[in-house]
Amino acid sequence: TQAPVNVTVTGAAGQIGYALLFRIASGQLLGPDTPVKLRLLEIPQAVKAAEGTAMELDDGAFPLLSGIDIFDDPKQAFSGTNIALLVGARPRTKGMERGDLLEANGGIFKPQGEAINAGAADDIRVLVVGNPANTNALIAKSHAPDVPADRFTAMTRLDHNRALAQLSKKLDVPVSDIKRLAIWGNHSATQYPMITHGTVGGKNLAEAVNDQTWVEETFIPTVAKRGAAIIEARGLSSAASAASAAIDHVYTWVNGTDEGDWTSAAVISDGSYGVPEGLISSFPVTAKDGKYEIVQGLEIDDFSRTRIDATVGELAEERDAVQKLGLI
């Protein structure tokens, strides 16, 4: 049998962690043949709660779960790790300015980047879920100069899945019929879900929808504001769907996209589509041989151009702000 893959999860005692860890332990992150060893990172005051989650994981008697270790020190938590899911972050609280938010997260993601640089396995892959995810990924990456930059990614797969769900309902087709959807830019309200190059049952998606008013006034805002709608309905932020998307992101990264299809992930920009090099921006991506690659050569219409420029502009502002704070 295969040696276990080390998976580090930060914020392990949180809501998303609670949903995520059971999916990982059951084999859904890496497939049914790959045993996993969990390394949980928490802040000291949440270690006890993480221990409780670990007790429940033990009680799941998962055949693929070969061990759980809990840490409050990033150096230890990332030592030898192959996959890092950075979920724990400092949420924006009432009255908090963006600069304060970025600074608080710098205090989390800088030491984590350093710890990944110092001790993670050579094949380390990092997914940042904790918000502001794209910029947190940029901070971590900046402090891991020995790790290839393309190993740092941020999650827009939940936005992608939310967009698939909305389109599936609108067109009354199964989600699996919809291909080549793409989320661009920041995991924030400025994100742009693009259907222009999508297909449904082999036909063009935008033509099948044939309702630009719905796209602009219903579809895009519904996808972008879905998190707030869940909080309103559930009284708590989305957690199981975020965990599910994190599973999808890593599974696709490792196992690849289907021929002819693509997905969405925030990856380091190489300057494609005018997105400044070095930003961690969402793009349409394929995955092959364990690498995410930006889909090249798509024609960008005027509407899409305006939307992409706006969301990428926000990412550039966040980068400038963390640069000013000395965090990158």
Ligand code: NDP
């Ligand atoms: P959650 O598990 O609900 O959320 C964790 C992070 O994921 C938040 O930053 C949240 O951002 C983000 N997120 C991204 N996408 C989504 C989405 N679609 N829906 C909801 N959240 C999303 O938070 P909890 O407060 O329950 O748990 C956080 C845990 O992290 C705590 O146990 C805390 O102790 C821990 N923590 C650990 C750190 C570490 O290990 N060093 C550092 C900081 C915290 P948003 O707030 O914008 O929704």
